[in-house]
Amino acid sequence: xxxxxxxxxxxxxxxxxxxxxxxxxxxxxxxxxxxxxxxxxxxxxxxxxxxxxxxxxxxxxxxxxxxxxxxxxxxxxxxxxxxxxxxxxxxxxxxxxxxxxxxxxxxxxxxxxxxxxxxxxxxxxxxxxxxxxxxxxxxxxxxxxxxxxxxxxxxxxxxxxxxxxxxxxxxxxxxxxxxxxxxxxxxxxxxxxxxxxxxxxxxxxxxxxxxxxxxxxxxxxxxxxxxxxxxxxxxxxxxxxxxxxxxxxxx
Numbered sequence: 001x002x003x004x005x006x007x008x009x010x011x012x013x014x015x016x017x018x019x020x021x022x023x024x025x026x027x028x029x030x031x032x033x034x035x036x037x038x039x040x041x042x043x044x045x046x047x048x049x050x051x052x053x054x055x056x057x058x059x060x061x062x063x064x065x066x067x068x069x070x071x072x073x074x075x076x077x078x079x080x081x082x083x084x085x086x087x088x089x090x091x092x093x094x095x096x097x098x099x100x101x102x103x104x105x106x107x108x109x110x111x112x113x114x115x116x117x118x119x120x121x122x123x124x125x126x127x128x129x130x131x132x133x134x135x136x137x138x139x140x141x142x143x144x145x146x147x148x149x150x151x152x153x154x155x156x157x158x159x160x161x162x163x164x165x166x167x168x169x170x171x172x173x174x175x176x177x178x179x180x181x182x183x184x185x186x187x188x189x190x191x192x193x194x195x196x197x198x199x200x201x202x203x204x205x206x207x208x209x210x211x212x213x214x215x216x217x218x219x220x221x222x223x224x225x226x227x228x229x230x231x232x233x234x235x236x237x238x239x240x241x242x243x244x245x246x247x248x249x250x251x
Contacts (some may be wrong), residue, residue, distance in 0.1 A: 051239025
């Protein structure tokens with residue numbers, strides 16, 4: 001069973017996490033970032049974490065501020081605060097277990113780990129799953145609500161079957177981020193995983209990420225998978241592929 005742990009974000013709020021530890025000494029530690037408005041307990045994330053754990057890699061997955069079991073108000077968070085949460089998670093791992101060598105991110109979490117990679121000295125490799133080529137890609141989920149956000153400063157929108165308050169500061173923050181220049185600064189091995197059938201974040205995003213990144217970089221097609229990897233076979237496959245690929249960069 002994963003170990004329940006927690007740590008503080010920059011505002012002193014408690015963020016909930018789960019730590020998957022393999023039998024015996026881990027060959028390395030990975031830090032996992034979930035998708036936009038998701039949480040650490042998404043079935044696909046659990047399957048991926050367990051596949052990594054079975055390969056000897058310890059994994060910490062946590063809820064971003066204001067989501068899942070973590071404290072804080074989601075409506076005042078943004079992409080930058082997600083990146084800061086990752087830094088805090090890495091510091092917690094370093095102080096209590098071992099600093100993360102691998103960063104893994106799903107969807108917008110994939111963009112977040114790219115932005116966090118150069119701020120975490122211990123990271124030797126980065127893996128993304130269904131990640132957008134720019135953080136502002138997530139704005140398409142807001143639909144016509146964007147106009148209301150711009151006019152009134154916020155709007156309550158239905159995202160993934162749940163309602164969230166989205167503020168204008170969130171739009172301003174994602175529009176201010178440049179993934180292309182960040183990738184060019186990230187001189188770390190990168191694994192890009194994406195489904196050609198992804199209808200939430202289209203496959204063209206993977207092509208752009210791959211093009212902008214430096215070598216060594218790898219691409220794995222998740223043929224037939226949906227964005228949330230709802231088929232268990234897809235998420236287990238992702239976990240096994242990340243484990244095999246990352247062995248070269250551990251130790």
